[in-house]
Amino acid sequence: MSLFKQRKSKSFNYIPRNQKSSRNDDEHLKTQWEAVKRHGKHRSKRAISLPLLLVILGMIIALWYLLTHYQTT
Template sequence: MSLFQQRKPKRFNHIPRRLRTSKDEDDLKTQWESVRGQGKHIGKRTISLPILLAILGMIIAIWFILTHYETS
């Protein structure tokens, strides 16, 4: 029965820091630089949260004003 069988322990491919070679560190640095450069997009514009909240506030204010204008 698989109910009473224990799971096998997991194996990890970990190399301690003192046993790593300098080649791995250089490779890690190049990988980090390539990942860092991916986040920079020139010309890409994103709308931030404060701007969205300001737009939402203006919509609610206009809605409130138009509702009271209609009932008056």
């Protein structure tokens, strides 16, 4: 039943006249992209994560509240 089949979108292989791309440019871009991807995977183990910072902030606020309450009584 062709009533429920969706049409495939058309794809065009248009290259502008003023664009002069060579394979070297494409390969250079791919190598740069691979370097960026590799660099992103190897993050430093010393970096403190956001949840840990939020827990520390919560502990500081709780301690501050307790000390303030202790001071007023």
